[in-house]
Amino acid sequence: MIGLLILVLLCSNIVNLSSGMATPKCTKPSLRREWRTLGYDGQKAFIDAIKCLSHLPHESLIPTGATPGLPPILTNSSLYDDVVYVHMDATNSAHSTGLFLPWHRLYLHTMEGLLKKKCGYKGYMTYWDWTIDSHNIEHAPLFNADPVIGFGTFPDASTNFSLSNGAFHDIIRAYPLAHHIQRNYTLKSWQTPLFSWPFPLPQKEANSTQTPAEYVKITTSFIGNFTAFQYYMDGYGLQGMHGATHTSLGGNIKDLSHSPNDPIFFLHHGQLDRVWAAWQAHHPRNHNTIAGFVVQDLDDFDAHPLGTGMPVTDDTAIYMAGIGPDAKIHDVLSTTGGYLCYQYAT
Secondary structure, rough: HHHHHHHHHHHOOEOOOOOOOOOOOOOEEEEEHHEEEEEEEHHHHHHHHHHHHHEOOOOOOOOOOOOOOOOOOOOOOOEEHHHHHHHHHOOOOOOOOHHHHHHHHHHHHHHHHHHHHOOOOOOOOOOOOOOOOOHHHHHHOOOOOOOOOOOOOOHHEEEHHEOOOOOOOOOOEEEOEEEEEEOOOOOOOOOOOOOOOOOOOOOHHHHHHHHHHHHHHHOOOOOHHHHHHHHHHHHHOOOHHHHHHHHOOOOOHHHHOOOHHHHHHHOOOOOHHHHHHHHHOOOOOHHHOOEEEEEOOOOHOOOOOOOOOEOOOOEEEEEOHHHOOOOHHHOOOOOOOOOOEEEEEO
């Protein structure tokens, strides 16, 4: 009888061997809410935590070597700069590969953990639903001059497109060189090439990818086809809803490598993670599907939108380079699977 009891207890505490920790149950998922629904106090708490992280000192990093040619780690930088560096380190491995969505999901989770642990943040990661503002992205409510809760209005050439108002106008970012946060809105942002080839549709307007209709299309199409889903998010010629926000907002967030220098990055990728979660919830065949490869191929992106080389599997590792625990893809396929425990408000 005692042996049977021990066996039952062991079975009730199943161990996740990939992470070396007991798999917890997600019984009360946290609720990630859209930025404008947080109210003044919620917005202030989030921005205060971002600013706190921007003033805490650098901690140790363990670069994975995924992206060659990175600048040396600046030990006199901030903990927020460490977060940026981790994204720089994953420029090649976590973009236009099968790791893109799982890696960024873990990255947001890790950032939320840092805000809580290091800066006492009591809330959760948030997101910007740009479909609400797709008719006029440049004047979306979050781009305001309020010194406490504003992300700053769009600057002009007189400041070299550096923020001159809002809560982050005096913040210095370390990478790639010391600078103030920059932003520069351009509706037809694909007229200027970013890669070794021109964009195929240079006259396409960025906000055409950010509409409510596009949200419905991507979240209800491509049943069971993760490759087609992610390819649509990135878009033909990399002119989809993912790149639209990066390229049109300009400045720091336009740069694939160090785009998290602008805190808007986290609200944008919160929205993209929400899109993925909504697609996963739309049909059972979407729940745990993953696809793609580990080697980025931007020179032939449309032929290999999720990369080449070794296929990713649910056992493929995701590295956070020291700012938080690493994980496996299967750990983050569900936002309520235990390793993660959150939902989106809508």
